[in-house]
Amino acid sequence: MPPGGGGPMKDCEYSQISTHSSSPMESPHKKKKIAARRKWEVFPGRNKFFCNGRIMMARQTGVFYLTLILILVTSALFFAFDSGEEDVPLGLQDELVTLASCCPYLAVKITPAIPVVGGILFFFVMGTLLRTSFSDPGVLPRATPDEAADLERQIDIANGTSSGGYRPPPRTKEVIINGQTVKLKYCFTCKIFRPPRASHCSLCDNCVERFDHHCPWVGNCVGKRNYRFFYMFILSLSFLTVFIFAFVITHVILRSQQTGFLNALKDSPASVLEAVVCFFSVWSIVGLSGFHTYLISSNQTTNEDIKGSWSNKRGKENYNPYSYGNIFTNCCVALCGPISPSLIDRRGYIQPDTPQPAAPSNGITMYGAMQSQSDMAAATPLLQSEPSLTSDEMHLPGKPGLGTPCTSLTLGQPTPPSSMPNLTAEATLSDILPLKDEHGGHQFLTPDEAPSPPRMLGAGSPLTHSRTMHVLGLASQDSLHEDSVRGLVKLSSV
Amino acid sequence: KNQVHNLQELRRSASLATKVFIQRDYSDGTICQFQTKFPPELDSRIERQLFEETVKTLNGFYAEAEKIGGSSYLEGCLACATAYFIFLCMETHYEKVLKKISRYIQEQNEKIFAPRGLLLTDPVERGMRVIEISIYEDRCSSGSSSSGSSSGSGSSSAGGGGAGAR
Numbered sequence: 001m002p003p004g005g006g007g008p009m010k011d012c013e014y015s016q017i018s019t020h021s022s023s024p025m026e027s028p029h030k031k032k033k034i035a036a037r038r039k040w041e042v043f044p045g046r047n048k049f050f051c052n053g054r055i056m057m058a059r060q061t062g063v064f065y066l067t068l069i070l071i072l073v074t075s076a077l078f079f080a081f082d083s084g085e086e087d088v089p090l091g092l093q094d095e096l097v098t099l100a101s102c103c104p105y106l107a108v109k110i111t112p113a114i115p116v117v118g119g120i121l122f123f124f125v126m127g128t129l130l131r132t133s134f135s136d137p138g139v140l141p142r143a144t145p146d147e148a149a150d151l152e153r154q155i156d157i158a159n160g161t162s163s164g165g166y167r168p169p170p171r172t173k174e175v176i177i178n179g180q181t182v183k184l185k186y187c188f189t190c191k192i193f194r195p196p197r198a199s200h201c202s203l204c205d206n207c208v209e210r211f212d213h214h215c216p217w218v219g220n221c222v223g224k225r226n227y228r229f230f231y232m233f234i235l236s237l238s239f240l241t242v243f244i245f246a247f248v249i250t251h252v253i254l255r256s257q258q259t260g261f262l263n264a265l266k267d268s269p270a271s272v273l274e275a276v277v278c279f280f281s282v283w284s285i286v287g288l289s290g291f292h293t294y295l296i297s298s299n300q301t302t303n304e305d306i307k308g309s310w311s312n313k314r315g316k317e318n319y320n321p322y323s324y325g326n327i328f329t330n331c332c333v334a335l336c337g338p339i340s341p342s343l344i345d346r347r348g349y350i351q352p353d354t355p356q357p358a359a360p361s362n363g364i365t366m367y368g369a370m371q372s373q374s375d376m377a378a379a380t381p382l383l384q385s386e387p388s389l390t391s392d393e394m395h396l397p398g399k400p401g402l403g404t405p406c407t408s409l410t411l412g413q414p415t416p417p418s419s420m421p422n423l424t425a426e427a428t429l430s431d432i433l434p435l436k437d438e439h440g441g442h443q444f445l446t447p448d449e450a451p452s453p454p455r456m457l458g459a460g461s462p463l464t465h466s467r468t469m470h471v472l473g474l475a476s477q478d479s480l481h482e483d484s485v486r487g488l489v490k491l492s493s494v
Numbered sequence: 495k496n497q498v499h500n501l502q503e504l505r506r507s508a509s510l511a512t513k514v515f516i517q518r519d520y521s522d523g524t525i526c527q528f529q530t531k532f533p534p535e536l537d538s539r540i541e542r543q544l545f546e547e548t549v550k551t552l553n554g555f556y557a558e559a560e561k562i563g564g565s566s567y568l569e570g571c572l573a574c575a576t577a578y579f580i581f582l583c584m585e586t587h588y589e590k591v592l593k594k595i596s597r598y599i600q601e602q603n604e605k606i607f608a609p610r611g612l613l614l615t616d617p618v619e620r621g622m623r624v625i626e627i628s629i630y631e632d633r634c635s636s637g638s639s640s641s642g643s644s645s646g647s648g649s650s651s652a653g654g655g656g657a658g659a660r
Contacts, residue, residue: 127577141621150515175520184520192623196524210524228570229578322523336570337562338588343621 040346044142045206053346055134057219058204064133064219071129071237074277075122078244081270082251083107083115105251105268114247121240128233129218136342137223138209140190140198148191155186178321197322199303213302222302225342228335231292238286245278296334297327509631516549516625526556528617528625535629540610548602548614549625552595559591592618 040053048057057064083106106114143151155171171186173193184193187200190207194200199211201221210224222230248271255264265272295305299322304310310320324330514536519529530549532542569587573580599616607614607627615626 124577127579131578140623143623144620146513147515147620147624147626150513177520177523182520192621195518195623196520228574232574232578332567332570333562335574336567338560338566338569339586340560340622341586341589341592343618345619 037350039348039350042350043344043346045139046204049346056136056346057133058214058221060216061219063216067217070277071125074244074274077270077274078118079115081268082248083118106247109254118243121236121243124236125233125240128229128236131229132218132226132233133220135226135229136344137221138225139344140192140207140209141344143191151191180319180321197301210301211303225339231296231335234285234289234292238289241278241281241285244274245282248274248278297330299323299330299334511629511631514627514629516627518623525560526622527553536627539612539629544606551598555591555595555598559588
């Protein structure tokens with residue numbers, strides 16, 4: 001189906017889609033190659049995915065493995081050397097205990113419930129740790145190009161500025177929640193106004209709902225969806241740590257009653273190791289549990305507490321608008337409230353028609369999401385008749401443009417370092433593009449490259465805000481068109 | 495099948511003019527609610543009351559999903575007691591309501607919005623941030639007065655011209 005003029009080209013698009021929805025024909029081969037990719041493979045944030053998208057973690061996972069090792073080794077030593085069950089006749093007990101290192105002590109001496117309770121605690125700790133580390137903390141997906149364009153337009157209308165050469169002031173919206181004025185900030189990376197209590201994690205490069213903090217021990221952000229798992233993890237870990245510590249001490253004391261303190265330590269060296277690990281852990285973990293219990297009971301996030309957003313020190317009228325009033329309700333809601341499902345759909349398939357550049361002008365779609373003017377028709381003739389003008393526009397501000405956004409990015413946005421490499425890449429593309437005009441745009445936007453536009457867009461938006469205005473008219477309309485067709489395809493699958 | 499046939503006809507004859515985004519309403523906190531303010535672009539396309547009713551019903555569904563009460567506490571406590579392993583086999587209440595919502599949206603699209611040349615997108619596909627309403631212009635009726643259609647037909651011919659110049 002070679003594209004001809006305008007009419008046949010448009011028909012070409014439609015006929016592709018009708019075969020796609022009705023029955024598999026020769027296009028499934030193409031479709032399979034592109035549709036085989038799942039959304040996690042092109043996820044724009046800095047996350048690692050395992051098990052074909054089922055598991056999601058932050059990029060730096062070294063400390064998480066350390067946490068795992070510490071917990072596993074300490075618990076293993078406890079079960080092997082200190083507790084456990086065995087059928088030992090009472091008389092031979094002490095000799096066997098001193099001789100055989102694998103002999104369980106506390107189960108026989110005190111009660112076999114010790115390893116059982118220990119086992120339950122260990123199981124709970126591992127379960128909640130893995131849930132916290134592997135689940136989606138509540139990542140907000142980045143805005144679609146249309147959404148971002150619409151927002152930009154509304155912001156421009158609100159600010160009363162057209163696309164000038166300088167960067168407009170940081171964008172905020174004010175909302176009154178329960179009598180308190182809350183400022184919603186605009187996220188330049190994700191191109192959205194962050195919901196209240198959401199924050200952008202610079203390590204993961206994602207906006208996370210009800211962002212608490214990024215925990216390296218757990219290897220993930222802690223946000224709305226996994227906060228209760230995190231809390232249950234540190235709570236159960238503090239119980240486990242205290243439990244192991246107490247019974248290791250008991251073990252050593254009981255032994256030293258018979259053989260003396262130093263001999264007891266020599267006989268069970270594992271206990272020494274466990275005691276040391278637990279001693280240092282107890283202070284930090286129990287302290288952390290206490291802190292998070294306070295946060296839950298007052299319905300605050302770590303982020304808000306550190307910034308003092310709702311503290312009385314800011315003013316007499318400052319109170320937490322999200323709190324339900326009493327501690328019990330706050331706790332219940334935080335721990336037993338409903339869990340919203342993941343919004344990023346990591347195991348979904350990428351729609352095959354989304355990244356395909358059906359028309360050469362779609363090569364400019366990479367820049368096309370920044371902004372759309374209200375009359376796209378006016379922009380279109382500009383593109384067709386004066387390509388040289390656009391090339392000039394793109395060339396000149398390229399270098400100086402890099403200077404100012406750097407500084408202003410650092411002001412409003414926590415992720416300037418990540419966006420820097422992308423800025424240079426985009427600048428080079430903008431240099432190449434006008435030289436080859438529409439042809440060039442089509443050539444380097446292969447389907448493989450196409451899924452990465454969101455990353456490019458995120459970095460490039462403040463830079464090319466003004467310059468791409470004229471180029472965008474046709475491009476954004478085509479992306480809208482593709483979106484609409486996609487929407488119709490979905491609808492027709494009813 | 496009949497409906498699919500009609501929608502394919504719509505697709506062949508319509509072109510996307512613009513999209514309207516209904517933003518979230520945060521005045522009640524972080525619960526999921528959408529603004530019921532009637533956007534001016536839909537003024538000529540759909541009755542205000544129908545639109546408001548749709549948004550209010552959606553808001554009601556989301557409120558039901560996020561409701562905190564006896565059954566949600568029970569679910570939460572049960573999940574906690576099993577160290578959250580139960581989520582591997584059970585669907586949460588929220589997920590069930592989301593399925594209801596997507597069925598409702600499909601229904602509304604078929605009955606009310608598609609005949610008026612509009613299309614609702616499920617907010618869950620947009621990160622629960624917006625209700626995206628796509629406005630289509632009928633290509634056949636080129637005489638329609640709104641500027642959207644003239645820009646649609648104008649740009650498609652211009653795009654064709656540009657491609658032809660290769």
